Amino acid sequence: MTMPEAALQGLHSDNPSVRLRATMAVGTNPDKKFVGELIERCAVEPEFSVREMLTWALTRHPPSETVPRLVAELGSQRTQARSQALHTLSKIGDRRAFPAITETLLADADEEVARSAWRAAVALVPPGAEPALARVLATQLGRGARETQLSLSRALIALGEAMMPVLEAAMRHSDPGVRRHALATEQLSRDPEAGFEFAIGEATRIVALGPA
Incomplete structure (x- = not known):
């Protein structure tokens, strides 16, 4: 099994330590074919430390690959998907994502999503807005x-x-x-x-x- 294949398999392990190491490996050796898997894992990962590592791994990839997919996640029905996508966008820091942080997200019924939206909006707001x-x-x-x-x-x-x-x-x-x-x-x-x-x-x- 190649290192990329092992890392992909590790992202879905039942062991959070294995998931953490797999995510670190992906971030250390970024490859655009991992982006979709990383974002999908963000939506369901239960461990905070692993979610933070997932965000780090995504920041290691080109914004051209990550930002459009993260913006698409903002319309997800899953609250964690929205919250984690907002958090990751704030860490990437690409202001082109700002228009996607809508008033609906800023007033999201889920408080964690709303808080993530507030932080992301402030991080990405363009001058004058x-x-x-x-x-x-x-x-x-x-x-x-x-x-x-x-x-x-x-x-x-x-x-x-x-x-x-x-x-x-x-x-x-x-x-x-x-x-x-x-x-x-x-x-x-x-x-x-x-x-x-x-x-x-x-x-x-x-x-x-x-x-x-």
């Missing part, structure tokens, strides 16, 4: 638990000054959860060392006090 992206991201303020809210806050903060108009509008929103998240994001942008829990605590106190 930051304000429009900030407006879409702001529609998700108040969503989810702390981990999800922190992910969104980080994405907005990464957009720099483009986030300020939407945060200022969100601070006057009728929904107290949206106001609290917007206030916490603004606080975190000014004082990242304070941490998100402190920022949320301060925002909760301010919202509870109501209008001055």
Whole structure:
């Protein structure tokens, strides 16, 4: 059995250590015939460390081979396929993929997919498109638990000054959860060392006090 054939077989082993080694071998010796297998494995791989290695292996291949196939995965019915494709696109860094990160993906019902979409959009946004992206991201303020809210806050903060108009509008929103998240994001942008829990605590106190 040749090394490529052994690696392909290893990708489907029941042993995660074997899958990890096989993926590393593919990434070390990139060949475009592996791309489809790597992407398909991303959609079903249960082990985080192996998924990260799959992403690394894909980044070792030419974007011309990987990006179109990853973009196609964004329409998959499988949540992990969408999430992992977004994650891998963010690591490849080819801004030609940005238009494929639609408002639907940015508001995906699955929180892991949505979070992956936020990170990918911020990583790939072309110069000048930051304000429009900030407006879409702001529609998700108040969503989810702390981990999800922190992910969104980080994405907005990464957009720099483009986030300020939407945060200022969100601070006057009728929904107290949206106001609290917007206030916490603004606080975190000014004082990242304070941490998100402190920022949320301060925002909760301010919202509870109501209008001055």
